[in-house]
Amino acid sequence: MKKVIVHSLVLVSLVALFILGLGTKTANADTTTDDAASYSNVHQVAKSKLGSPYSWGAVGPNRFDCSGFTSYVYKTAAKVTIPRTAQAQYNKYKHVSWENIQKGDLVFFGYSKGSISHVGLYVGNGKMIDAQNRGVVKEAVHAPWWHAVGYAHVTDFAD
Structure with a gap:
């Protein structure tokens, strides 16, 4: 007993x-690090999807919309589940300024903070990887066809 x-x-x-x-x-x-959450893993998964076709509502692994892409990359590479839509991703995470953006942060676009229509994954040197009408591409964050609304920090990486 x-x-x-x-x-x-x-x-x-x-x-x-x-x-x-x-x-x-x-x-x-x-919001914390573990062995799975490394920027190297996130960047590698994001790069591996370059050229994948865009499809509204698609969450991978072979077709993506913008928030489906960022959700897929974080879930696959870092075991972090982030919200499904660009607006929900914007609403959830701590916002940072352009001067304080880090690799792996999310970049948001739209008409206003309450009308987010696009999201990309910041990869450094003013570039992001995102899923848009040309598919998954690497491009400048501050391109003339995008109106950057904000930036958000999802997690602290081990590397």
Whole structure:
């Protein structure tokens, strides 16, 4: 009987640690780092999809719309689930200025902060990888056909 009680207490303690986020992974995985969340992985997955066709509502692995692409890249490369639409992605994450943007941050476009119509993945040197009518491409963030509305930080990377 004592063994059953001791085993039950150990199990309850482990469950409590997990629920409180004191285990090996934290409850808010999209704002912390772990071995899977590296910018190198994110960039590699994003680059591997260059040339994939655009299809409204598509989430991969072979066709994408803009937010389907960013969702796919984060889920596949970093095990981070981000919201499905560009507006929801914009609404969820901490906004940063253009001067403080980091590789892996999201870049948002539209008419206003309440009307986000496009999202891309910042890859450095003023460039992003995004899914748009020409498919998945690497292009300048500040191109004449885009109106950048904001930038957001999804996660801190291990590298």
